[in-house]
Amino acid sequence: MYSSCSLLKRLVFVRFLAVVAIQLVFIRNVSSLNLTNEYLHHKCLVSEGKYKPGSDYEDVLDDHIRTLSTSTFRSGSMHMTSGRKPNAATIIYQCRGDSYGSKCRSCYSAGIAGVMRCPRNKGGIVWFDQCFVQITSIPSIDLDIWKIYYENNFAIYNPKKVSGDRKLFYKETMALLGELTLKANSKDNMDDGKMALYAAGEKRVGTKKLYATVQCMRDLVTPKMCKECLETIIKKYVKCCDGKQGGRVLGTSCDFRYELYPFLRNSDSPTI
Template sequence: MSSNFGLVPIMAVVAIQLFLIPSVLSLNLTNAYLHHKCNNTQGKYSKGSAFEKNINLAIRSSDSNNFLNGFGYIEKGEDPNKVFLMYQCRGDSYGSKCRSCVDAGVSELRRRCPRNKGAIIWYDQCLVEITTINSFNKIDYENDFYLSNPNNVSDKELFNKEMSALLVELTDKATDKNNMKNNKFVLYAAGDKRIGTKTVYAMVQCTKDLVTTSCAACFEWIFKMFSECCDGKRGGRVLGTSCNFRYELYPFLRN
C-alpha cells in the first residue's frame, strides 16, 4: 500500500459498499466516486494563466475516437506550462458512458483540487489524471488505494487460492499480444469462476499507454496487495493509475 494514501477509513469503505447493490441493472446505472488525490508537489496555477488555458485545450481536444477507444492521453503547451491529461474508462464503459464519466471527473477535480497542477480521481467507470509529468508508457507505483467488502467468505483458504488463479488467468488474457482491437492492445479482461457454492466475477485492466510487458509488471505489483486488501473478502479491488483489478460475488460489468 502506497504511503500517499494510507488505509481507506472503514466507514468510507462501508459507505462505498452501499453503492454496490447486487443488481446488474442498478450497477450499470451508477458511477460512484471512489477516491481522489490532489498532488501538492506540482504546485498551483493562477486563474487565467497559460497553464489553465492549456488544461482547457487538453479537455476540449478529447474527440469521439478517444471515447470509443476508452482511453485518452493528451499533451498541450510548452514548458513550464505543459499539461498532460490522461483518462482510462473501464472496459465495458466506452463511448458515451466514457465521455460522461470523464466529464464528471474533470468537473470534480476542479472542485476537489482547485487550481492544482496535479490531480487524480477515480470512479467506478473511469479514472482521470491531470499532471505536469509525462508518464506515457510508465507504471505509476506511487498512487494506489484499495476497497474491500467488510464480510468474509466461509472458506478463506480455498477462496484465496481460486481467486488468485482467476486473476492470473485474466492477466494472461489481458496481456496476450494477440488480444488487440483496432491495432491497439486491449489490456483488459473479465471473467467468472465457480468457487465452492459461489460464483465470483472479476476484471483486470491496464491503461492503454502501456505495452503488454509493462501491463503484466503492473498486475504483478498490485496483486501483491491482495492479502492486504482482499484476504477472504467477499469483494475487493486495488486501483492504481496504471492498472487495477476487481472481483465481486455478483455481476458488476455490462455484457
C-alpha cells in the first residue's frame, strides 16, 4: 500500500502530466519539415522557491497554461500574468522569427512540457531550437521593463572548426551579424504593425555561404535596447565561438546564431 504522502505525490504528478498532455496535442512533427526543435538548455530559478501540491499557485499556473494553449501565437511572443500576489503566475515565451503561428504553439507546448525538468519550481526557463519558455512567480507589473536581462545567457557552438582563413571568417561573420542587427532595429522592418526586432540573412564567404539570424524579445521597450542587447552578446563570439563553423548565444532578451548551413524555414533570406 502507498503511504498518504507517496499517494499525494503520485496524484500531483498525474495532474501535471494531464496538463502537459493537453499541450502535446498541439505539437507537430517538425522533422517532416526537415527541421529540428531539439532541447538546448534549461535553468531552474531556485531563488523563487517551490509551490506545494494542490496550492492556489498550482491552480493559477495550470489554468494559465491551458488558457495560453488556445492563443493564436500570431506575434510569436507573449508576456502575461494570471492571478494576483502571492499566487500570480507569469508565462513568457518567444518563438524564432520563422516559427510563428501554429509552429510557435508547437514549441510553446514543448516548452511547457520541459518545465518538468524543474518540478514544482515557481520559476524556470527552457530553451529549444525554435523558442524559449519561462515561468515565473513575478507578476509582469513588477518586472523591470527598462532592464535587459543578461544573467540567463548561455552559448553553444558547432564542434567543427572553420577551414581556411579564420580571420576572414571572423571578419565576415561580424559584418553579417552587425548588418542584421541594424536591419532588426530598422523602422522599415515591421511585422503585424510592430517592429519585428528580428532579421535573417546570408553572406558568401569564399566558396561557402554563411547563414545568420539575430532576434530580440518583442517586449523590449525601445529598438535602442534591442540594439544594445545584440551588440553586447555578439561581443561574446570570440570567447564562445571563434574558429567554429557555427555558434549562438541565447538568453531571454536577445540572441544570435550563425551556421554554414541553412537552419530556417524560409530559405529566401537576403544575400548580403
